[in-house]
Amino acid sequence: MSDFWSRTNAARQPQLQHHQAAQPANLADLLERILDKGIVVVGDIKVNLLDVELLTIKIRLLVASVDRAQALGIDWWEHDPTLSSRVGQSMLAENRALRERIVRLEQAAEGGADD
């Protein structure tokens, strides 16, 4: 495959570049263009566009490849109820814990402000 657009961002230079032939296409830039721009024709193979639209919204966030994102600790889609069945109790538990913590902090702040 041509490496015309597929170089990684790793070699980015600090200076603004005039990317002529050496454009590293970042995945988010690419996906926001080719998933929902361009000619929309209904092919014979029909993909449920609603599903794809949903994916588009999620994917628009993605700059790095999945591996790179995971290496960076970015794995939100694995916990996203719309993308994963692994919603799990942990998120609910975390929400509950945070809510309780807010209540405690608010009480502490009010108690402090009274005296």
Add this chain to the structure above:
Amino acid sequence: MIESGVYLYAVARNPEPDRLASVTGRLAGVATLPVRTVPRTGLVAVVSTVPLGEFGEQPLRRNLEDLAWVEETARAHHAVVALVARHAATAPVRLATVFHSDERVLDLLAERRAEIDTALSWVAGHAEWGVKAYGVPETPGADGTATPGRVNPGTAYLQRRRSQRSDRERSARRMAARAEEVFSELGSYAVAARRHPPQDPRLSRQAGVMLLNAAYLVGDQDGDDFVARAEELDGRLDDVRVEVTGPWPAYSFISLGEA
């Protein structure tokens, strides 16, 4: 027999059919399949024959949920579109558009000939440039220390939060104004401009908040001036970093609706 479909990348003007065919013939497309051209009176569809085991309706739906597959396919799709766009006025087609046969693709070209011609005339001799502007994060002021030591910690905390909030609001207003400034200054070099939603900071891996994520359609002869102007803005504005990508095929400026 393995069932196959025809994956459509783009529709282009075809002034020199043989030349375009020889260019695309050297390229691997989606799933590293060969790329070929299907000509029709002055237009050409750029396609690959694809197995329906991967690009049929059900597999496609499954594959579109697989981010690694999406990335690989998107890059291959783009490589083809970009190459074609360097040789001819090109209308890119959305990712993963698959037909049963070449004839079905030709039917499409015939049915929507007028629209396609209009779109191609619009982008011919132009390229898309992407411009992103990031607010350079301010170093947090030492304002927290201004709180008198006598105030109890809860009150101090609230005061500090209030002051940080108003700083943030001021800064957000200034940044929004900067984004408008960059967007409109560069607009004078372009025949059209579009704004995409800013990308998520968690994943852009760039310092600062993305203020602007725009695309411009710029005449080929004005590309250098456009980029120079963006560089000049990048250098002149202390609180904004301006980043240019391109030239891209005119993805953001071809918007034929569904028919």
